[in-house]
Amino acid sequence: MTNSNPTAPERYNAKDAEPRWQEAWAQAKIFETPNDDPRPKYYVLEMFPYPSGRIHMGHVRNYAMGDVVARYKRAKGFNVLHPMGWDAFGLPAENAAMERKVNPRDWTYANIGTMRGQLQSMGLSLDWSREIATCDPAYYKHQQRMFLDFLEKGLVTRRTAKVNWDPVDHTVLANEQVIDGRGWRSGALVESRELTQWFFKITDFAEELLGALDGLERWPEKVRLMQKNWIGKSEGLEVRFALTRAVHEQTEVKVYTTRPDTLFGAKFLAIAADHPLASALAAGNPALQTFIEECRRIGTAQEAIDTAEKLGFETGLKVRHPLDPAWELPVYVANFVLMEYGTGAVFGCPAHDQRDLDFANKYGLGNTPVVCPEGQEAASFVITDTAYDGDGRMINSRFLDGMSAHEAFEAVANRLEAEVLTGKPVAARKVQFRLRDWGVSRQRYWGCPIPIIHCESCGPVPVPVADLPVKLPETVSFDQPGNPLERDHAWRNVPCPKCGAAARRETDTMDTFVDSSWYFARFTAPWLTDAPTERKAVDHWLAVDQYIGGIEHAILHLLYARFFTRAMRETGWSGVAEPFAGLFTQGMVVHETYKDEGGAWVPPAEIRFESEAGERKAFHVKTAAPIAIGAIEKMSKSKKNVVDPDDIIASYGADTARWFMLSDSPPERDVIWTEEGVQGAARFVQRVWRLVNAATQAAGDGAADLALRKAAHRALAGVGEDVERLRFNRCVAQVYTLANALDEALRGGAVSPAAAQEAAGILVQLIAPMMPHLAEECWQALGRPGLVAQAPWPQVEAALLVEDEITLPVQINGKKRADVTVPRDADAKAVEAATLALEAVQKVLEGKAPRKVIVVPGRIVNLVV
RNA sequence: GCGGACGUGGCGGAACCGGUAGACGCACGAGACUUAAAAUCUUGCGGCCGCAAGGCCGUGCGGGUUCGAGUCCCGCCGUCCGCACCA
Numbered sequence: 001m002t003n004s005n006p007t008a009p010e011r012y013n014a015k016d017a018e019p020r021w022q023e024a025w026a027q028a029k030i031f032e033t034p035n036d037d038p039r040p041k042y043y044v045l046e047m048f049p050y051p052s053g054r055i056h057m058g059h060v061r062n063y064a065m066g067d068v069v070a071r072y073k074r075a076k077g078f079n080v081l082h083p084m085g086w087d088a089f090g091l092p093a094e095n096a097a098m099e100r101k102v103n104p105r106d107w108t109y110a111n112i113g114t115m116r117g118q119l120q121s122m123g124l125s126l127d128w129s130r131e132i133a134t135c136d137p138a139y140y141k142h143q144q145r146m147f148l149d150f151l152e153k154g155l156v157t158r159r160t161a162k163v164n165w166d167p168v169d170h171t172v173l174a175n176e177q178v179i180d181g182r183g184w185r186s187g188a189l190v191e192s193r194e195l196t197q198w199f200f201k202i203t204d205f206a207e208e209l210l211g212a213l214d215g216l217e218r219w220p221e222k223v224r225l226m227q228k229n230w231i232g233k234s235e236g237l238e239v240r241f242a243l244t245r246a247v248h249e250q251t252e253v254k255v256y257t258t259r260p261d262t263l264f265g266a267k268f269l270a271i272a273a274d275h276p277l278a279s280a281l282a283a284g285n286p287a288l289q290t291f292i293e294e295c296r297r298i299g300t301a302q303e304a305i306d307t308a309e310k311l312g313f314e315t316g317l318k319v320r321h322p323l324d325p326a327w328e329l330p331v332y333v334a335n336f337v338l339m340e341y342g343t344g345a346v347f348g349c350p351a352h353d354q355r356d357l358d359f360a361n362k363y364g365l366g367n368t369p370v371v372c373p374e375g376q377e378a379a380s381f382v383i384t385d386t387a388y389d390g391d392g393r394m395i396n397s398r399f400l401d402g403m404s405a406h407e408a409f410e411a412v413a414n415r416l417e418a419e420v421l422t423g424k425p426v427a428a429r430k431v432q433f434r435l436r437d438w439g440v441s442r443q444r445y446w447g448c449p450i451p452i453i454h455c456e457s458c459g460p461v462p463v464p465v466a467d468l469p470v471k472l473p474e475t476v477s478f479d480q481p482g483n484p485l486e487r488d489h490a491w492r493n494v495p496c497p498k499c500g501a502a503a504r505r506e507t508d509t510m511d512t513f514v515d516s517s518w519y520f521a522r523f524t525a526p527w528l529t530d531a532p533t534e535r536k537a538v539d540h541w542l543a544v545d546q547y548i549g550g551i552e553h554a555i556l557h558l559l560y561a562r563f564f565t566r567a568m569r570e571t572g573w574s575g576v577a578e579p580f581a582g583l584f585t586q587g588m589v590v591h592e593t594y595k596d597e598g599g600a601w602v603p604p605a606e607i608r609f610e611s612e613a614g615e616r617k618a619f620h621v622k623t624a625a626p627i628a629i630g631a632i633e634k635m636s637k638s639k640k641n642v643v644d645p646d647d648i649i650a651s652y653g654a655d656t657a658r659w660f661m662l663s664d665s666p667p668e669r670d671v672i673w674t675e676e677g678v679q680g681a682a683r684f685v686q687r688v689w690r691l692v693n694a695a696t697q698a699a700g701d702g703a704a705d706l707a708l709r710k711a712a713h714r715a716l717a718g719v720g721e722d723v724e725r726l727r728f729n730r731c732v733a734q735v736y737t738l739a740n741a742l743d744e745a746l747r748g749g750a751v752s753p754a755a756a757q758e759a760a761g762i763l764v765q766l767i768a769p770m771m772p773h774l775a776e777e778c779w780q781a782l783g784r785p786g787l788v789a790q791a792p793w794p795q796v797e798a799a800l801l802v803e804d805e806i807t808l809p810v811q812i813n814g815k816k817r818a819d820v821t822v823p824r825d826a827d828a829k830a831v832e833a834a835t836l837a838l839e840a841v842q843k844v845l846e847g848k849a850p851r852k853v854i855v856v857p858g859r860i861v862n863l864v865v
Numbered sequence: 866g867c868g869g870a871c872g873u874g875g876c877g878g879a880a881c882c883g884g885u886a887g888a889c890g891c892a893c894g895a896g897a898c899u900u901a902a903a904a905u906c907u908u909g910c911g912g913c914c915g916c917a918a919g920g921c922c923g924u925g926c927g928g929g930u931u932c933g934a935g936u937c938c939c940g941c942c943g944u945c946c947g948c949a950c951c952a
Contacts, residue, residue: 226948229869229947230947255952310950336950336952338952342951342952343952345952348952434951663877664877664890669877677877680890683904730879732890736890740889813932856884860885860933
């Protein structure tokens with residue numbers, strides 16, 4: 001190429017070009033989005049970052065993907081909203097404050113400044129005029145307003161509850177934030193504590209949140225399933241078991257069951273250690289008291305639960321079987337019954353529940369099988385140490401015998417609902433959810449203050465809307481553990497808004513997941529000072545058409561946001577129920593790990609590679625000591641396998657980093673960051689630049705035009721389709737294919753200037769969403785007017801996508817033996833004739849006719865001989 | 866334990882509704898240019914046999930359906946993810 005083109009351009013200089021084009025875009029304000037644009041809207045959003053300090057490769061991948069969609073949709077004629085903001089409240093700021101004696105606000109805003117600069121150096125097409133930070137009173141003021149609205153609507157409550165206490169972060173955590181019994185952030189084993197907390201009543205929407213999942217067709221099936229399981233709906237029966245003697249006026253125990261069909265297999269009743277009946281009994285029973293305390297102690301540590309034995313305490317109480325008053329069952333207090341689920345009491349059917357069986361075997365309660373698997377003799381069906389929880393025919397169950405389990409469920413439910421024995425129903429059908437209300441109180445400083453004032457006589461009083469925001473105090477000290485708001489008397493002590501008496505502010509702040517539950521709505525009109533949203537704007541822009549982020553938020557953030565949007569609908573701040581119409585969960589960025597001979601982790605920047613007998617070996621750049629290449633893992637500081645985006649952008653440019661991020665792996669899978677891969681991307685950047693410049697020099701007679709134009713339009717059609725489906729790795733492959741075709745055509749010398757420039761122009765527009773700076777530079781080199789970022793997406797010429805002749809594979813008995821070339825519209829008969837005329841086919845047939853000929857038009861020919 | 870996803874060259878991966886397995890890239894081999902290196906260019910690259918033409922085998926393993934299976938069905942094996950005393 002260099003030889004054939006004496007006017008060869010210099011190498012493309014990303015360092016020079018990238019800031020230049022970023023400045024040009026900013027000057028032209030082309031990424032600032034008006035709300036009143038008549039074109040169809042498209043809202044693309046990536047999960048906003050926590051300003052932890054610097055961006056990491058995960059951010060680069062996330063935002064590169066979103067930017068491809070934004071730029072593509074803009075070229076397709078949409079009015080695209082693509083904003084950015086900061087999820088700016090959170091514990092790291094407080095930890096930094098404690099460790100480094102800096103103010104959390106200063107620390108946060110310094111990080112925002114750094115990270116904003118880094119994102120801008122990536123050349124993202126963001127509307128920075130809509131930037132928001134959740135720690136800004138101008139943002140959280142509206143969150144406080146909505147909190148009060150929710151409170152008025154009954155969507156917020158305050159109650160005492162057993163909560164997850166993180167002893168390291170000194171705060172309460174929601175159920176969703178406890179992973180494997182540990183705090184999601186601190187990793188500390190959580191403890192159970194009884195505290196008075198504010199709750200968002202997400203359970204009010206359990207049914208709706210579950211039902212609406214089916215409508216989220218552009219969500220990954222996996223995420224929908226995870227949410228479905230998390231909400232955990234079950235349908236069963238609440239059955240009242242009458243006690244044979246009253247205990248402190250309690251005459252019955254309510255039990256929730258999803259298997260009323262197995263009621264005749266019941267052997268015992270078990271209640272939770274926290275059950276009111278257990279407490280009542282314990283009052284006069286020290287042994288039981290000890291047992292209950294033991295249960296509570298074990299209950300706090302999740303790990304213990306996994307290994308803990310099923311333990312019970314026989315109370316001596318008896319209950320009557322609801323289907324046979326003469327049948328009495330013993331009542332146990334058991335460590336495996338949860339007060340939080342159902343009624344805090346279960347009936348045990350050992351034959352058909354493993355846990356009940358373990359318990360029954362331990363205490364010698366026996367078992368009676370009542371569901372017999374198909375094909376099994378009822379007489380010989382015995383349960384010893386493995387319960388049977390499958391389907392079958394009812395046995396040993398009086399009036400249920402012979403029914404299916406499902407029929408028996410209905411029969412029992414019907415009979416107990418219309419109870420004939422006592423004249424009143426002893427059971428009711430009930431739907432039960434696993435989902436708990438969302439506890440939002442956090443005993444931390446760096447969060448959105450809960451706008452409540454506690455008054456001795458009036459109770460919790462909402463701060464008047466006119467007094468919002470309740471701002472965090474500016475000066476705080478972190479020299480003692482605990483929440484500094486508690487100690488800030490000037491801030492805390494205020495008069496009651498209702499009666500004027502001395503009162504005190506709520507010192508808990510909101511879970512930071514509240515902040516991120518509505519930011520996408522705020523982006524639609526972030527300039528409003530007197531309301532969280534403008535209905536016209538929010539209803540126009542929502543739902544987000546394409547949301548992109550990590551799978552780790554499959555439940556947490558994505559469930560909270562779905563709830564919050566509904567709560568906003570209930571309070572009039574939005575007319576939309578679902579915030580995200582399309583969701584994409586991208587994979588992580590992973591990297592090899594390296595260890596030196598001493599077992600210490602070594603960062604990739606300190607390693608050089610050599611190939612010895614085809615084997616890749618690593619050495620330390622300075623000491624030349626051999627380095628062991630370890631497993632490929634998520635980039636993490638602890639394993640030192642991180643690559644800083646700044647370093648990559650400085651040495652290769654943003655386009656190279658973006659291109660590599662999009663090229664190798666399917667976006668939903670993990671991508672392995674490799675030096676070779678980045679270099680490959682960098683080579684391609686230069687190759688595009690050379691090709692585009694060479695295209696301006698084309699001077700052929702046009703003999704190769706048609707083939708090149710076909711290649712260009714095939715790529716155009718393919719990339720369009722693949723961007724729509726977020727298959728960026730395939731887009732990249734198509735671009736390479738077109739680059740190869742253009743290269744070959746130019747080298748052949750038979751391509752006309754017009755066709756060369758058309759193909760080069762298409763190539764540039766195809767890479768523009770992915771490598772926007774290079775694309776602008778090339779666009780200019782081609783002499784095209786304006787910015788490629790503003791150019792409409794080229795039209796595919798459909799005629800160029802069809803071939804006049806097609807080549808079909810010919811199989812004989814299912815094995816490929818030849819090819820046959822026929823006109824595109826040849827019918828089956830013509831294809832058959834052409835196939836049979838092939839020399840290779842005739843040789844096999846030896847004059848005989850094939851037994852069968854299968855012609856799939858446009859696809860394949862198969863001969864059976 | 867329950868629920869789900871996945872398994873294709875040395876590597877990342879492609880293959881639409883069952884129709885040419887391995888697109889595209891990376892790595893690697895050979896060669897050209899160069900004093901040399903980088904860059905660039907040419908070329909090879911699933912395995913086995915063969916000078917070649919060509920043939921045989923091949924998508925985790927074992928069966929099945931089909932003219933035809935990476936794709937569908939049944940049974941294993943392995944990896945990853947989510948939930949987990951939920952009655």
